Amino acid sequence: MENKLHIYNTLSRKKELFQPIKPPYVGMYVCGPTVYGDAHLGHARPAITFDILFRYLKHLGYKVRYVRNITDVGHLVNDADSGEDKIQKKARLEDVEPMEIVKYYSDRYHTNMDQLNTLHPSIEPTASGHIIEQMEMVKKILENGYAYESEGSIYFDVEKYNKKYHYGKLSGRKIEELIENTRELAGQEEKRNSFDFALWKKADPTHIMHWPSPWSEGYPGWHLECSAMGKKYLGETFDIHGGGMDLLFPHHESEIAQANAANGHDPVKYWMHNNMITVNGQKMGKSLNNFITLDEFFTGSHQSLQRAYAPMVIRFFILQAHYRSTLDFSNEALVAAEKGLNRLLEAWHLVPDLKASTESSVDVKSYEAKCYEAMNDDLNTPMVIAHLFEVAKIINQVNDGKAKLIQEDIDFLKSFFNTFIFELLGLRDEKASGGNDQVIDYLMETILSIRQNAKQNKDYATADKIRDDLTKLGIVIKDTKEGAKWSLK
RNA sequence: GGUACCGUGGCCGAGUGGCUAGGCGGAGGUCUGCAAAACCUUAUACAGCGGUUCGAAUCCGCUCGGUACCUCCA
Incomplete structure (x- = not known):
């Protein structure tokens, strides 16, 4: 299988030709949401970015297995002294079962993703459904000597690991600097070093999400689920691992460490990271409390929204920026995206009714190569869209009798537009229905x-x-x- | 403090050495009863200062400004 797709690999900090480990198969793992709240605009970015990659790889003829997890356990809350589980904290506040929260927000996440027209992953595993696999991995890391037990919890020994491997190869961090710069957090006295991270955490008596293990009644550590589930469904080494840039450190760095400590080699060939969506230049995020949920966008029910925006407008808005750039949200930008999308679709609607000439005055076929070139250049969707706008202009000119196309070119436009707008960019023509x-x-x-x-x-x-x-x-x-x-x- | 990234016209946002990015918005025009849409024309740019080069938004250095990660985070 030949392709010219180049993707930016965070590991090498360069664009690299994409060559799967075992063509025609491609294994792709993307960090999914922690289901303890509604999905916001920031969640739409990786979902759409890797949806584009999924669509394009399939279009190129690869057989892709796309795994995106649902995090429903673990992940400590920083303001909770006891290291209380995020899901559990929410559950206690609302006085419901943790799994009720998980179900509720998973469903809402899926609805939002469907609205954004992202394809379903091939497998969508949950952390709570893979406790055994995670415990197996902890055992292996213990056997290999890269973890230690302390008060019923198991911690990863970063310092020891770093003697043989390189902790920091993905994020560019140096362990000496980590020693000096890691902040003091509660509950760290059990650890040998402040940057050691938990593989298994003993549950305190008030903790209601816990499982029996050889070490303690507890729950798996923060980074373990992706390592365990990635291995289970994609193998010890797979092609692509994606997620938001904010997961680069410590999450993905630790995933690499866990995989090496357990299996003896790196887990992933290409690491891909999407950038953040910003509000007034600042990251939109849970902790800053400046996020707008997708539902709020779709209904216009947020004070900083002037009105509602259709899911396809959100999708188009995100695709108009390159996934590795920050994207600044504003009403003005969304309105511009909406008008632009409309312009593109209006042109598409004109295509079936275009009148053919005996000769063509413009070369429409050259745009196909340009679009593929842009896709191959690290999924440059804004460039693809720019080319499509130029084609839209040609369509309008033909419609106005100011340019000419032969029937063959018109037929070409139909399939070309269909491929790029709908199949690859995954836009939906809301009016068609x-x-x-x-x-x-x-x-x-x-x-x-x-x-x-x-x-x-x-x-x-x-x-x-x-x-x-x-x-x-x-x-x-x-x-x-x-x-x-x-x-x- | 450490590490990384960024600074493009009114707004969003591509572009990494020489060729119009694109969209939205503005101005003028064509069409139209008007409007909308479309088309044509047009203005506004590469944070600052130096350097490399025949030539730099693009490479290098410095300065200023901003962001992200270092703690759960898409």
């Missing part, structure tokens, strides 16, 4: 003919009232040379 109702079609035909009569009688007041009233209902009327056309907004 509207207007299928025969009753509505007939109704609109009737209304528009009444309006046409009014116009012919120069009764513009009536004509404009019809148009204005329909606009309020979300129906847009455009008078063209071929008569009035309508569409749902």
Whole structure:
């Protein structure tokens, strides 16, 4: 299988030609959400970024297994003295079962992801469903001598590990600096070094999510689930591991360490990290409490939103920036994205009705190569979109009789646009589903003919009232040379 | 304090040595009863200072400003 796809590998800090370990198979693991709250705009970024990669790899002919986990245990809360589980904390506050929280937010996450038109992962494992696998990994790391027990908890011995391997190879950190710079946190007296991390944590009596283990009644450490589940479903070494840049350290760094300590070699060939979405230049995140949930975007129910934005507008907005750049959110930017998306789709709608000429005045086929080139250059979707806009302009020119295309080129446009807009960028034509109702079609035909009569009688007041009233209902009327056309907004 | 990244026109955002990015917004025009859409034309740019080069937004250095990670975080 040949391809020219280059992806930026965080491990080497360079763009590298993508060569799977065992073509045509590709194994891809992406860090999913911790389901203790609604998904916000930041969660949409990796989901969409790696959805694009998933779609493109499949398009190139690879057989991809895409694993995205659901974190439903572990992950300590920083302000809880006892190291209380995040899910548990939420559960206690709302007085419900932890798994009830997990179910509730998992469902909502899935709904949001469907709204954003991301393809479902091949496997979506939960941490709580893989306690045994995680314990097996702890045992192995213990056997290999890279972990120690302390008060019923098991910690990873970073210093010892670093003597044979390199702790910091992904994030560029040096262990000596970690010694000096790691902040003092509660509950660290059990550890030999402040940067050692838990593989297994003993549950205190109030902790309600716990499992029996050889060491204590407890729960698995922060970074273990991805290592254990990645290995189980993709093997000890797999092609791609993705996630947000904020997971680079310590999460992904520790995953590498765990894999080496357990299996003796690196787990992943290509590490990919998407950048953050910012608000006024600052990261949108849970801890800063400046996040806007996806539901709030879709309904417009957040004080800093001027109105609602459709899921496809959010998707398009995210795709208009490169995944490794920060993306600054604002109403203005979203409105611009919405108009741009609309412009693209309007052009797409014109394609079937374009009139063919005997010759073409523009070279539309060259745009396909340009788009592939952009995709191959580390998934440069903003570049792809820029090319598509240029094609949209050509379509409009042909529609206006200012440029010419032969039938073959028009047919080419249909498949080309279809491939890039819908198959690869994963955009959905929300309007395509509207207007299928025969009753509505007939109704609109009737209304528009009444309006046409009014116009012919120069009764513009009536004509404009019809148009204005329909606009309020979300129906847009455009008078063209071929008569009035309508569409749902 | 350590590590990494960034600073592009009113806004968002590509571009890494010479060729118009693109979208939104602004101005003027064509079309139209008006509007919308579309098309045409147009203005506004590469944080600052030095250096390398025939030539730099793009490479190097310094300065200033910002962000991320170092603690759960997409």
